[in-house]
Amino acid sequence: MVNPIPKWVWKRYAVIWQKFKDKPFTFEQAQKELKHLDRNLISVMFNELKNAGWIAVNLGEGDSRKRVYNLLNPLEIVESAKNDVKKN
DSSP: OOOOOOHHHHHHHHHHHHHHTTSOEEHHHHHHHTTTSOHHHHHHHHHHHHHHTSEEEEEOSSOTTSEEEEEOOHHHHHHHHHHHHHHO
């Protein structure tokens, strides 16, 4: 199940989606795309996306302290939300 995200998060999600689509990326790669934002705001954005179910977070292969992110496809999110509405 996915939940709505704030408009400010959606705008930044769209920027990252344009670059990475559903390919894995790191925090540092996202930070390069969102160069106008500081690390703390990007962390808050990733937390919002994770809590809403819009992003998958995995441990890095070489270094388990690093996180690797995958955005969910926005079309899949819409389909999931549509199915959730039908159930209710």
